[in-house]
Amino acid sequence: METAHTTSWLLTSLIYLGAAVLAVPLARLAGLGSIIGYLAAGIVIGPWGLKLVTDPQAMLHFAEFGVVLMLFLVGLELEPKRLWALRRPIFGWGTVQTLGSAALMWGAAVALGAEWRLALVASLGLALSSTAIGLGVLAERNLMSTTSGQSVLSVALFQDIAAIPILALVPLLAGARGGGGWSGAVKAVAVIAAIVLGGRLLLRPALRWIAGSRTPEIFTAASLLLVVAIAALMQAVGLSMALGAFLAGVLLAESEYRRELETDLEPFKGLLLGLFFIAVGMSIDFGAVWAHPGLVAGLVVAFLVLKALVLTAMGRWMPIPLAERPVFVILLAQGGEFGFVVFQAAAQAGVIEAETSSLLVAAVALSMLLTPLLLVAADRWCERYRAHRPPTHGLAPINEAQDAPIIIAGFGRYGQIVGRLLFANGLKATVLEHSAEQVESLRRWGWRVFYGDATRLDLLRVAGAGSAKVLVVAVDDMAQSLAVVDLAQAHFPQLTLVVRARNAQHWYELNRRGVTHIERETFDAALMSGRSVLETLGFEPHQARTLAWKFRRHSIEQLHELAPHYGDQARLIALSKAGRQQLEDMFAQDRALRSERPGGAGWHADDAEEASAPSPR
Structure with a gap:
């Protein structure tokens, strides 16, 4: 029973x-x-x-x-x-x-x-x-x-x-x-x-x-x-x-x-x-x-x-x-x-x-x-309603031709940081944001933001994409981001594209399209957190900075090495494991060299070179 x-x-x-x-x-x-x-x-x-x-x-x-x-x-x-x-x-x-x-x-x-x-x-x-x-x-x-x-x-x-x-x-x-x-x-x-x-x-x-x-x-x-x-x-x-x-x-x-x-x-x-x-x-x-x-x-x-x-x-x-x-x-x-x-x-x-x-x-x-x-x-x-009807929320899409050399598509938490840096340096930019609620909120704070969907060719033309030099794609959605990139490359080849990538998969898709200026949205913030952890555990500030910079360079180099194999998951996993082991070996050698130097905790020539080198892409 x-x-x-x-x-x-x-x-x-x-x-x-x-x-x-x-x-x-x-x-x-x-x-x-x-x-x-x-x-x-x-x-x-x-x-x-x-x-x-x-x-x-x-x-x-x-x-x-x-x-x-x-x-x-x-x-x-x-x-x-x-x-x-x-x-x-x-x-x-x-x-x-x-x-x-x-x-x-x-x-x-x-x-x-x-x-x-x-x-x-x-x-x-x-x-x-x-x-x-x-x-x-x-x-x-x-x-x-x-x-x-x-x-x-x-x-x-x-x-x-x-x-x-x-x-x-x-x-x-x-x-x-x-x-x-x-x-x-x-x-x-x-x-x-x-x-x-x-x-x-x-x-x-x-x-x-x-x-x-x-x-x-x-x-x-x-x-x-x-x-x-x-x-x-x-x-x-x-x-x-x-x-x-x-x-x-x-x-x-x-x-x-x-x-x-x-x-x-x-x-x-x-x-x-x-x-x-x-x-x-x-x-x-x-x-x-x-x-x-x-x-x-x-x-x-x-x-x-x-x-x-x-x-x-x-x-x-x-x-x-x-x-x-x-x-x-x-x-x-x-x-x-x-x-x-x-x-x-x-x-x-x-x-x-x-x-x-x-x-x-x-x-x-x-x-x-x-x-x-x-x-x-x-x-x-x-989607069909927005494509064929004018908006009824009181915000008309951008309808006046703009001539700014920079266009920012997407003005959320990521796009606002880019925009603030540009505006603080006296540069002029046309800002497009597809969320009516976000546009109303930003305007209350004094930002000059236009309501518009950057995936629409007609709105990009009005925003000045035909004469602009740079298009910053800070759209949150990955599919919409890729759609903006495809549209810009097809109709405005003179634009330099600076694109926000949400993750490695997004980065690979952008790299496949030939975009060279790609930044993963959380990558540098995570590195700063890692530096803070190292310093908390007793690393000297300059040493933590150098290690983070080396990690950044290795990570970006590895992305470029893996890009030709995007889509082959088995190959990507094997190469990723090999790259992780290579990084650990490199840091182990670095620790050994530092321990052999007299006054190993101070600045050295290679540290200075690392600190002054331009950021890799």
């Missing part, structure tokens, strides 16, 4: 992990993102796919455990200082989105004849968006620091908080239908208050005592014990375990041990969320979808459109650039993982029927599946 149980557990783990390892890379190669890979894996192995996992009860427990762990991590990130700094956008625009979307959907449902309690639960659950998908997409697109990214984060944080009163409202609705809801609500509030007050008084001393054992795995185990204990207590009074996990995370977020706990759990965070989404994919009841395809499709379209209307109106009032509004609207229009918790709790409490819960869960899951596809479609539409 024990052997059979062990075999079943191993087989289930093999199925889950194997599906994730196969599906996620394929989804990322298709440009759909890892989350869609997890969802698709769940669909394939679930009861409506290959039926590798067919036990609905086990699937439900698995999904619930994923929700508990995910909400614990969400709560762990809700540090009070962070909430206070974002209080206005969180509680202002977050309230507008959540309550506005819920009110609009509730009114539409009641007008169509739905019972008001059902309409209320469905509207509140559908008003919530996926925090995991939203923040994941922002991170993948490097949009977290943008206005739209901060707006999505603020609204998502409010939704995480709003899930607490929504879940607490479910027993009240059940009581309104069958009685006994008020006593359950009072008991739930008492337990929550006890958890919060007791946690604030007892948690830190307990963690301090456990940390004193100097056993990291026991500290992590104690934190997980706290999560499980609070979740079990919440379940005992009829509330969701996910709510208890969220409270546990918030309590730990206020602890001085939060960073250590985050470090311990960070390696597991992505996998835990991935396993949760696998369970979400398995939980889609395609039987309900096949039985009512028109109803499910209409439900998905209806709630996406109604939420998009509210978000579009918000986008007009919020300081979100027009180019970033589609991402803001799509990420928040979808359904979210909190909706599964709300519908599950409502079905268990008898507020909605099990079949209705299945339809709502299917609608939310399908909206999450559609989100990456909608983002791809929005990206393509925006």
Whole structure:
């Protein structure tokens, strides 16, 4: 019996992990993102796919455990200082989105004849968006620091908080239908208050005592014990375990041990969320979808459109650039993982029927599946729109002919350093920047920056590329950078190209195109850090400088040696290993020579030669 149980557990783990390892890379190669890979894996192995996992009860427990762990991590990130700094956008625009979307959907449902309690639960659950998908997409697109990214984060944080009163409202609705809801609500509030007050008084001393054992795995185990204990207590009074996990995370977020706990759990965070989404994919009841395809499709379209209307109106009032509004609207229009918790709790409490819960869960899951596809479609539409329509954000593209001898394409953190050096020396340059938000910000600081995409031939002509001497390509995106270089080489051969390379691969592509003035963006900064480390360990400043210069020269020489073999990975690896060994041997010989010199720590002729030599390319 024990052997059979062990075999079943191993087989289930093999199925889950194997599906994730196969599906996620394929989804990322298709440009759909890892989350869609997890969802698709769940669909394939679930009861409506290959039926590798067919036990609905086990699937439900698995999904619930994923929700508990995910909400614990969400709560762990809700540090009070962070909430206070974002209080206005969180509680202002977050309230507008959540309550506005819920009110609009509730009114539409009641007008169509739905019972008001059902309409209320469905509207509140559908008003919530996926925090995991939203923040994941922002991170993948490097949009977290943008206005739209901060707006999505603020609204998502409010939704995480709003899930607490929504879940607490479910027993009240059940009581309104069958009685006994008020006593359950009072008991739930008492337990929550006890958890919060007791946690604030007892948690830190307990963690301090456990940390004193100097056993990291026991500290992590104690934190997980706290999560499980609070979740079990919440379940005992009829509330969701996910709510208890969220409270546990918030309590730990206020602890001085939060960073250590985050470090311990960070390696597991992505996998835990991935396993949760696998369970979400398995939980889609395609039987309900096949039985009512028109109803499910209409439900998905209806709630996406109604939420998009509210978000579009918000986008007009919020300081979100027009180019970033589609991402803001799509990420928040979808359904979210909190909706599964709300519908599950409502079905268990008898507020909605099990079949209705299945339809709502299917609608939310399908909206999450559609989100990456909608983002791809929005990206393509925006590209065509920008190519054929004038901008509506108040910034017209550069339309007056310029005659500066220098053009700087891209004026972010890299381009600004180049520009400041040139302007400080009295040189004139035409600056192009394709981000409307960046242009507006730079103009407020007094910079004369033109809005324009340097990959457009007509804008380069207006910027004076036909008569300019130098084009500095400081564009952040590698593909766009190469496109600017190709355009300039094809139409403006007199331009000297000075190009920023993001990494070695970018450098090889630029070198293949014959560009000679290439600088890797983090290379010299990293060398300066290395020099600081050497000096901290006792090296003389001039010696650290010389060693860094030799390393720089060797690295650049090696790039040129490896360039003819770019594309042959095996050859590149072999030559790279040989070059690394050559560098170590050279530094070993240098140390031996210095030890033999009288007063070896001072300046010498070869050091002076190294220090005065021009920087190699």
